[in-house]
Amino acid sequence: MEVSLIFKIAAVGILVTLLGQVLKHSGREEHAFLISLAGLVLVLSWIVPYIYDLFQTIQALFVL
Amino acid sequence: MTAVIKIGVLAVLGVLLALQFKVQKPEYGILIGMGICILIFGFVLGQLELVLDKFELLKRYLDGSGEYLTVLFKVIGIAYICEFSAGLCKDAGYGAVSEQIEILGKLSVIFAGLPILFAVIEQIQSLA
Numbered sequence: 001m002e003v004s005l006i007f008k009i010a011a012v013g014i015l016v017t018l019l020g021q022v023l024k025h026s027g028r029e030e031h032a033f034l035i036s037l038a039g040l041v042l043v044l045s046w047i048v049p050y051i052y053d054l055f056q057t058i059q060a061l062f063v064l
Numbered sequence: 065m066t067a068v069i070k071i072g073v074l075a076v077l078g079v080l081l082a083l084q085f086k087v088q089k090p091e092y093g094i095l096i097g098m099g100i101c102i103l104i105f106g107f108v109l110g111q112l113e114l115v116l117d118k119f120e121l122l123k124r125y126l127d128g129s130g131e132y133l134t135v136l137f138k139v140i141g142i143a144y145i146c147e148f149s150a151g152l153c154k155d156a157g158y159g160a161v162s163e164q165i166e167i168l169g170k171l172s173v174i175f176a177g178l179p180i181l182f183a184v185i186e187q188i189q190s191l192a
């Protein structure tokens with residue numbers, strides 16, 4: 001839960017955009033799509049546990 | 065005071081970073097926004113512990129109204145979750161979905177507040 005989370009997401013975003021552009025201009029559209037999908041799944045796997053913890057904490061804290 | 069400034073600067077920088085992805089990869093902008101929301105709530109949690117202790121003190125003074133204060137706290141929790149998810153949906157551009165979440169939030173708040181309403185009505189009937 002540090003600020004590095006944001007920078008990691010940004011890094012993955014930049015990488016995926018770059019790779020996507022390179023693949024797109026070299027004629028491999030489907031690879032570009034797969035790369036962006038993989039990047040999205042990776043970032044989601046980072047964020048979803050935090051969201052789960054967030055909602056668990058709220059539930060415990062506010063006696064929901 | 066400096067913590068508030070730190071959080072403000074973190075939020076603005078994060079949003080500026082997320083703006084870079086607005087054109088080519090909007091989903092990463094939304095994910096960065098989600099990350100910032102979680103970070104800020106992590107900070108709020110720290111402050112909330114203090115409020116919780118005072119809350120217990122308050123409950124001891126008003127000894128009769130224990131469950132009403134817990135309902136109040138539950139309503140705050142519901143409001144926060146609905147606000148968090150509705151805001152994210154609005155950022156992503158899906159206003160209709162965020163409206164649904166807000167309606168859900170309002171209904172669940174009303175539902176959580178019903179016991180208090182009945183308690184008040186019973187009080188009135190017992191007087192009249």
